[in-house]
Amino acid sequence: MNNIRIALREVIPNRLRTTSRNQWPNLTQTRFYARATSFPDYFQNPIFRKEDQAKLIENNELSKLAAIPVKPPAACETSSVYYDPLVNKVINHVMKMGNKQLARSLVEKAFENIKRKQIERYHLASTPEEKAKILLNPKDVLHRAVENCKPLLQLLPIKRGGITYQVPGPITEKRSLFLAVKWLLDASNDKERTVHFPEQFAWELLDAANNTGKVVKRKQDLHRQCEANRAYAHYRWQ
Amino acid sequence: MFTRNLRVFFRRYSQTCTFRTSELSPAQHSENQIGMFYTIDKNLCKQLFGHGGLPKSYMKQTKTFTETTLMVRLPALDIMNCIKNTDFDKPVVRYVLYGEKGSGKSLTMAHLLHYAHEQEFLIVHVPWVSEWLRRVPRHKEMANSPTREGFVDLPLDAAAWLLHFKTQNQTLLKNPDLKISKEYTWSKRESTAEGAPLLELVELGIARVKYACDVIDALVYEIKLLSNNKRCKTFVAIDGFNTFFYPLTRLRTPTKRTVAPEEVSLTTSFLTLTKNDWTNGVVVVTADQLAVPEDHQESYLPKYLLYKKGFEHLDPFVPIEVGRYSEREFLTCASYYRDRLWLRGPSELEDELKFTSACNPYKFMELCAPL
Numbered sequence: 261m262n263n264i265r266i267a268l269r270e271v272i273p274n275r276l277r278t279t280s281r282n283q284w285p286n287l288t289q290t291r292f293y294a295r296a297t298s299f300p301d302y303f304q305n306p307i308f309r310k311e312d313q314a315k316l317i318e319n320n321e322l323s324k325l326a327a328i329p330v331k332p333p334a335a336c337e338t339s340s341v342y343y344d345p346l347v348n349k350v351i352n353h354v355m356k357m358g359n360k361q362l363a364r365s366l367v368e369k370a371f372e373n374i375k376r377k378q379i380e381r382y383h384l385a386s387t388p389e390e391k392a393k394i395l396l397n398p399k400d401v402l403h404r405a406v407e408n409c410k411p412l413l414q415l416l417p418i419k420r421g422g423i424t425y426q427v428p429g430p431i432t433e434k435r436s437l438f439l440a441v442k443w444l445l446d447a448s449n450d451k452e453r454t455v456h457f458p459e460q461f462a463w464e465l466l467d468a469a470n471n472t473g474k475v476v477k478r479k480q481d482l483h484r485q486c487e488a489n490r491a492y493a494h495y496r497w498q
Numbered sequence: 499m500f501t502r503n504l505r506v507f508f509r510r511y512s513q514t515c516t517f518r519t520s521e522l523s524p525a526q527h528s529e530n531q532i533g534m535f536y537t538i539d540k541n542l543c544k545q546l547f548g549h550g551g552l553p554k555s556y557m558k559q560t561k562t563f564t565e566t567t568l569m570v571r572l573p574a575l576d577i578m579n580c581i582k583n584t585d586f587d588k589p590v591v592r593y594v595l596y597g598e599k600g601s602g603k604s605l606t607m608a609h610l611l612h613y614a615h616e617q618e619f620l621i622v623h624v625p626w627v628s629e630w631l632r633r634v635p636r637h638k639e640m641a642n643s644p645t646r647e648g649f650v651d652l653p654l655d656a657a658a659w660l661l662h663f664k665t666q667n668q669t670l671l672k673n674p675d676l677k678i679s680k681e682y683t684w685s686k687r688e689s690t691a692e693g694a695p696l697l698e699l700v701e702l703g704i705a706r707v708k709y710a711c712d713v714i715d716a717l718v719y720e721i722k723l724l725s726n727n728k729r730c731k732t733f734v735a736i737d738g739f740n741t742f743f744y745p746l747t748r749l750r751t752p753t754k755r756t757v758a759p760e761e762v763s764l765t766t767s768f769l770t771l772t773k774n775d776w777t778n779g780v781v782v783v784t785a786d787q788l789a790v791p792e793d794h795q796e797s798y799l800p801k802y803l804l805y806k807k808g809f810e811h812l813d814p815f816v817p818i819e820v821g822r823y824s825e826r827e828f829l830t831c832a833s834y835y836r837d838r839l840w841l842r843g844p845s846e847l848e849d850e851l852k853f854t855s856a857c858n859p860y861k862f863m864e865l866c867a868p869l
Contacts, residue, residue, distance in 0.1 A: 340850055341843065341844055341846050341847050341850060342843075342847070342850065342869065367868075368867070368868035369868075371867070371868035371869075372867040372868050375840075375867070375868070376558075376562050379562055379838075379839050379840075380562065382839065383564050396839055396842065397842055397843075398868065
């Protein structure tokens with residue numbers, strides 16, 4: 261089928277193709293690649309947010325990028341007000357076998373659960389100070405939860421004199437984000453069979469945003485372990 | 499900067515003022531209130547919709563919003579206007595609500611029910627026909643009808659409906675005028691005497707579940723007679739009416755025979771109620787795509803959904819379309835959601851949501867959920 265499409269692409273001019281393929285014009289971006297593509301290194305990542313583009317124009321960097329080839333943005337990378345890179349990241353972590361639609365619906369269900377719980381709490385709270393404390397935006401809850409779960413140190417297995425030592429060391433920003441999201445998902449997957457994932461995920465996020473719960477404890481455990489193993493720290497460079 | 503802030507402030511202010519109406523009685527609603535929300539009293543809501551009537555997703559919303567509100571929309575106003583101008587000596591007028599999935603047919607009906615309750619109609623309301631014919635929980639009570647050959651009874655569903663009927667018409671049923679015209683004999687020992695109040699009949703059906711279907715049959719007959727004699731005016735509301743005409747139900751007799759809807763005794767009772775051979779009443783039914791399985795959901799128009807049989811049964815009727823939100827309705831709904839903390843974020847969000855939901859009320863509610 262794809263081969264035919266490519267053959268068609270060469271034969272039929274662009275305008276004809278869109279009308280003949282479908283009754284309605286495609287609203288989402290579609291690209292016809294024969295197989296999974298990997299773009300060469302010199303292809304830049306696309307800048308698809310309006311704010312980022314405005315920043316480029318302000319700094320006069322647009323002319324530099326004009327001549328460089330750019331990758332097409334993925335279907336989920338939109339300039340919507342609702343777009344959030346961290347949410348996208350979490351969705352990708354939840355995703356299995358490339359089923360992004362399902363992953364997205366699960367995360368959104370979790371957000372809905374968080375929102376319902378927080379609104380309920382908001383209505384129950386009696387004083388305005390208490391009300392102000394409650395995070396109503398589920399995305400804020402997610403951001404705070406991930407922030408609270410990020411570890412500051414990590415243990416690296418290093419072999420010295422035939423013995424493997426767990427050596428504490430610094431952690432990169434990227435890996436600590438990875439660990440935070442992974443731990444959150446591990447914690448929510450560790451549940452009763454009858455509890456649905458969105459529900460449990462919502463609870464975990466709320467707990468973590470509150471600086472309590474399984475995941476924060478796991479982070480603290482890691483920190484404690486690093487503290488206990490500080491005598492091995494010199495193995496990192498010796 | 500200052501003028502912009504001022505403008506934003508005024509816009510906010512005008513929004514907060516205009517999405518709610520203080521007019522709580524549906525009879526007083528007029529074109530001016532289109533798109534605005536009015537609150538239903540909690541106790542009344544429990545009385546009218548305690549046993550179903552509002553969609554499940556909407557019930558969830560009412561819990562989160564801590565109040566039950568309905569939007570005043572044109573279709574409901576149209577029907578109310580028609581009812582006000584109806585000559586009740588003529589045969590009943592039948593209204594068919596139709597529209598896309600999630601456009602608010604059931605909520606329009608809820609609005610009308612509130613109106614009917616206020617105007618002291620005797621309400622005969624079926625919350626969702628598919629609940630009887632298409633939803634089969636593990637233990638669905640079914641029995642062959644003892645009185646009518648070849649019919650199937652759904653005693654538990656019938657008794658539940660009688661309870662619903664009783665709670666909806668609590669006050670009206672106390673009226674001593676509502677009496678039975680003839681004697682009904684249920685078994686050797688049990689019978690209902692002539693001239694007994696209607697409430698007794700209903701309570702018998704609830705207490706003796708075995709006879710519930712026959713009681714409904716008798717009740718329908720009596721209600722028609724009472725309305726003809728001007729003892730009461732009746733408001734019949736049936737949601738998901740087209741299920742009665744879909745060729746098959748999901749019920750199976752103990753001998754594994756599939757059951758057609760016309761073989762269910764409840765169907766026949768409620769179909770006699772929607773005929774126009776009686777007076778002093780109003781009939782509102784909905785034709786809903788969700789009431790039938792997916793193979794018959796290609797169009798939302800009543801002629802397609804009701805089949806030829808249903809169309810001829812209802813003909814002549816007044817079709818009323820419940821459409822998507824208009825511009826104004828969408829804005830008031832969005833500001834209502836903002837007020838109830840359901841929607842947050844920059845105001846450009848509304849434009850996006852309007853585009854993605856295509857102004858479909860249910861879709862809009864769904865899309866707001868994770869925001």
